Amino acid sequence: MSNNQNFKQQLASKELVIGTFQKTPSAMVSEVLGLTDLGVVCLDAEHSPFDRLTIDQCIFALRAADKPSLVRVPSAQPEHLLNALDCGATGVVVPHVTSAEMAREVVAASHFGAGGRGYAGSTRAAGYTTKAMPHHKRDSAAQTVVFAQIEDIEAVDEIDAIAAVEGIDCLFIGRIDLTVAYGAASPKDDVVIDAVERICAAGAKYxxxxxxxxxxxxxxxxxxxCGASVFLLSSDHNFMLGGAAALQEKVEAG
Incomplete structure (x- = not known):
């Protein structure tokens, strides 16, 4: 079984998953990250200028490396979810999920079924018509993952209801956004830590x-x-900055 096929099982079993964000819309960067031992790469199409073509190219490079790929989409609009998944992403990270109703809509839009994701057999995910519809639907159901990003006060207030929604594969905590939402000075302030603990508790409960x-x-x-098992850490930008700083320091130290 490939890493892409196994990723949903890894999540469900709460194995430790370490990944990173890719901020640069470049297939070459995806190709390089595909050579690492990281468990997953998340293309940040919410905060970086990924268009449809670069998302497609980056997913292609990650799939070639058998590296699970997530796309943090710009919004919960169905067309963003459809595009990422048709391109062959393992899953989507959906920002600002604030209610159980929204969580259910996101799950439906990410899966095939009545009122759900639109079907096309000509996509990369469908093997460019080489996968019969029953096989593609089966594989999509078995492999597609949906991350609900919890980053608003309303979401924390409704966290039990959101966590109870079937088809949400991960509650992903947007701690910096929570810091801003609560008017806190630091992500280590008590009000933010309390919110993170509430989200973790809801994850454990459901x-x-x-x-x-x-x-x-x-x-x-x-x-x-506290039960967290998925850590998307740092980014390609931080790797470059950190590598440059380390090089400078090493050379200057003689």
């Missing part, structure tokens, strides 16, 4: 994996204890 970004890697053991 059996939903929990994911997050953390800037301080020393926090990971704490959040692992």
């Amino acid at each position: 059996g939903r994996p929990v994911g997050m970004f953390v800037g301080d890697l020393s926090e990971i053991p704490r959040w692992r204890e």
